[in-house]
Amino acid sequence: MSTTPRPIASDADALAVDAGFVIELLRGFIADGVRKVGFERVIVGLSGGVDSSLVTALAVSSLGAGNVVALFMPYRSSDPQSRIDALAVCDSLGISAQIVDITPEVDAYFERFPDADRTRRGNKMARERMSILYDHSMAERALVLGTSNKTELLLGYGTLFGDMASALNPIGDLYKTQVYALARALGLPHSVLTKPPSADLWVGQSDEDELGMRYAVVDQVLHLLVDERRSRAEVIALGFDAADVDAIVARVRGSQYKRRPPVIAKLSNRTIDREFRYPRDWGR
């Protein structure tokens, strides 16, 4: 774990969020993004964690409870508290969760690959959930909302084509600490706001243990590096641990591929995304 950095007034302020303003903008973002592509409804994979709970709450606030489908997809090793929290979130928002247990298909798969380590198993679970979400997206005529925050996306702390997939992501430009601020402002259940962040892919998993740093530190460092474009040396001079900063820089660089579409071999004069450049909202 990192040492506590000296307090940096400017950066603590920099991560502050005007919750009312941002919530209003995100409500508009969701409604616009959904209706523009001919949908009225959205579907969210609700884990009981703060990210998916916030996205669900934003969606309900934007589209109304009747237009939000929450899918809770536990595995047999999932923390029982996750179910309690997911259902509490649904309760507070006036929606009901659909529950799809992924244990049968995940276990059936790994019976054929019993040597798979827990990372492979975790990735499979994340992709299984996204596969189910997209199937229900079709069945429910509901667009899939993403639940990856900016901290996770920058660190690559997510499963490619798993939890990182979505049609629209309302919280991808919010650091984890900012996600908490919005979740508090929207009055999400106390347990969601206070339990340690976890991907809950295996018993006892903890984001901060895996990252080896606290989100409070990671977010400040990322904000300095990414948003303020400070150099590594400047960030360290501000009081952050050099090993932490280096680890963060390495993670951001190392996971760049996860944030980009697949690489296309350049052959023609007009290659997709290189010279063939249209907005995603083309014709919308």
Next chain:
Amino acid sequence: MVLERSRTGVIPGVASAPDGALDEPRPAADTIPDPAGAVSVALAQFYPRLGDVAANLAAHLTTIAGAAATGAGLVVFPELSLTGYFLKDQVPEVALRIDSPEVGALRDASRDGGIDIVAGLILESDRHRFYNAALYFSGGELVHVHRKVYLPTYGLFDEQRYVAPGERFRAFDAPLGGGTERRWRAGILICEDLWHPSAAALLARQGVDLIICPSASPGRGVLQGDAVGTASSYDVMTRTYAQLFTTYLLYCNRSGFEDGVGFWGGSRVVDPVGSVVAEIHGAQESVLFHSLERTAVRRARVAYPLLRDERNDVNDAETDRIRRRRARG
């Protein structure tokens, strides 16, 4: 009533403008001239459909008719109001020539409604250059074209990849629907043009009473609220220019989202002492009306004769000296 038509209203370089149209006298307007020179203007905080010129034109014509029915002398639409903003490779696909039917429809609407119109589009030249332009129509004529000079190509902007820069800041006589006896002199700055004070200063030097700024300003840095986001930059610029140049400033920003980027609205009228006298709070589609008063311009210039005192001779001499020094290398 026939307004005197100054030749300064003619647009240099618009070779394909209809023959003589710009020089014809205006038809009589029904509106009774306001002795105080007051005229109502409308700012249409509009959400264009990206790349859908036909739908946007139809929405323009509806809004124009609505504004005309209230007796407004001018309706302003945001930057690229006929096309949307993040066009990318659609630029050549949505571009319009000055003699296109769509431009003709706006020209006609300004005549039929007795209301002047500022609308934004991608304008294609005879040489097949594409410009981010704003057109001013009045009484069935195209009175003025402004091609955006400062094309932001940084951050989330990529304009120089797709469009060519304009090369002039020109003032023109704005009839404002013909409802006012007094001439109003106007100039147009499109969005990023406003970030370069020399542009506003050049218009002020040409005697403008009115700066019209169509904009497509995306919200960013908004995490801590509009008070410290992009809006605060525009708040400072619009009030500062209006006050320093003792002119009205009409800021018309757009509404809506494109590829997840939200435009923050906040269209406003700033009076010639720099006070915000009308404003849309928020990004919703809305039309803002306000009555511009000649007497407000007069009062501002009595109280603050800054333009009278402006030392253009000193400015010119110093500019020449700097240019000579640069020429010597």
